[in-house]
Amino acid sequence: MVQQRSGEKSNNEAAGESEARLKSLSHSAATIPFSGIRRFFDIASKMEDVVSLGVGEPDFATPWSVRESAIYSLERGQTTYTSNLGLPELRREISKHLERLYKVSYDPEKEVLVTVGVSEGLDLAARAILDPGDEVLIPEPCYVSYKPCVSLAGGIPVSVPTYAEKKFLLDKNDLASRTTSKTKAILIGYPSNPTGAVMPKDKLEDLVSFACERGLYIISDEIYDRLVYEGEHTCVASLPGAYERTITLNGFSKSYAMTGWRIGYACAAPSIITLMMKIHSYTMLCAPITGQKAAIEALRHGDSAVADMVEQYNQRRRLIVDQLNAIGLKCHMPEGAFYAFPNITSTGLSSEEFAEQLLMKERVAVAPGTAFGAGGEGHVRCSYATGIERIEEALRRMGRFVESLRE
Ligand SMILES: Cc1ncc(COP(=O)(O)O)c(C=O)c1O
The missing domain is CATH 3.40.640.10 (Type I PLP-dependent aspartate aminotransferase-like (Major domain))
Structure with a gap:
């Protein structure tokens, strides 16, 4: 490394004298918020033994x-x-x-x-x-x-x-x-x-x-x-x-x-x-x-592969909605996509608190409803684009978590 003699100006300082201050970045890019899901998945990705009902992507490989x-x-x-x-x-x-x-x-x-x-x-x-x-x-x-x-x-x-x-x-x-x-x-x-x-x-x-x-x-x-x-x-x-x-x-x-x-x-x-x-x-x-x-x-x-996947999503949909209701999280039956959107207000937590505490205490990742805008508070999004055993494990942990809040 070349030593700088005392009293000598660094390149940066010298440049600073002849250059104007760097202008600010785009206001519109800077002011749109990060996705509200991101924070949770950044945390979850660094934890072990997490069961994720968080991601919105199929667990199947392409046919x-x-x-x-x-x-x-x-x-x-x-x-x-x-x-x-x-x-x-x-x-x-x-x-x-x-x-x-x-x-x-x-x-x-x-x-x-x-x-x-x-x-x-x-x-x-x-x-x-x-x-x-x-x-x-x-x-x-x-x-x-x-x-x-x-x-x-x-x-x-x-x-x-x-x-x-x-x-x-x-x-x-x-x-x-x-x-x-x-x-x-x-x-x-x-x-x-x-x-x-x-x-x-x-x-x-x-x-x-x-x-x-x-x-x-x-x-x-x-x-x-x-x-x-x-x-x-x-x-x-x-x-x-x-x-x-x-x-x-x-x-x-x-x-x-x-x-x-x-x-x-x-x-x-x-x-x-x-x-x-x-x-x-x-x-x-x-x-x-x-x-x-x-x-x-x-x-x-691709039609038959689509039909197979739809059949499996449908089984998971019934399982997850039944079980969410059984553990006290009221959930309507979704008619499409691969998400359940239960109401978590009975726990007394906000959707962010629910998602965060569930992740920290039971290592289950769900997305807080607030990430999806107005009307999302009081809900969390649980993706069932994941294998049935993983869903069952997630629901066991969620049941334990909801129970612990009642104690
Ligand atoms: C409603 C909706 N639209 C669009 C997308 C993005 O899809 P693509 O992978 O085709 O960019 C997603 C992905 O989660 C989605 O849920």
Whole structure:
């Protein structure tokens, strides 16, 4: 190390004389909060013997034929960029898939964009629709990214509460009372993370007719569409009046256990997709080719693997909801996704206190309901995307924890 002679100025000091003070970082990036789930999982990841009901990702590996098709594609040296919109073959499969399941037609040439997960789709949708100060109605509790995506696009997220007594379903009157001349869009995600709510068709029709009356866009995150255990999923864009105003977002992470492949898609009218594609072409360029190849196989031959996983989630759903109720944590039966959202107010703890004490005392990780916004207080989110034995162990520990609070 070179010694500095006393009286001599360091490089930094010398530079300081001729340089202005470094300017502050982006205000909008600095002021959005970190996800409320993160803190718990950072702690949990450093502890031993933790049973996690915290993470929102399937415990299954991606179906073998899907992995195999990706390996084969790599063996053939398919390691390039793709078109900005995504591989034409994948876009055609996506279009056929939506037509088959929901009778919605999207032109694969102009109305389908392959994205880096639904995460990117949400960001693109917000940026394509919003100008600074535009308001977006968001039913809460909701997925942690919705509000930050809107804020980062310059918009203003406006919370619309939903209530446990109404099965967390969105009410048209609650939308109306929060709509102003600045409202531009409604951002929904059903089946819901974290509540498991599935909006029935008639309620969605009300929502679409409300959007039509007010000239609003609808961003519909349907990533859990295949994970519905009671009734059926309604694709919002299939409803009368919805097509021209709706951006359908979906992907492979949940239904096909493909979180790490980072493939999603957005479907909408050409005018909207053109703008989303323009932003995507400058920021992502394209989604990863290996993931796109895998996604083609998932759409072509993935149905039976999806059905097997749904069957297992369904068993776990019944088990976890029965047991949560049995230990005194009132829990409604979620109709979709893979989350139970029990009420923990009987313990006298807030949802943060409950999650923290449960982790420290019994080493079970759950997400505090407050991480999902308004209406989350008094609840915790328990993911059942984990093996049945682990769920049983978590429930034994939770039972002991709840019991200890009564002593
Ligand atoms: C409702 C919802 N939307 C989007 C995502 C992100 O999905 P992707 O992996 O496709 O980016 C998640 C992940 O947890 C989610 O729960």
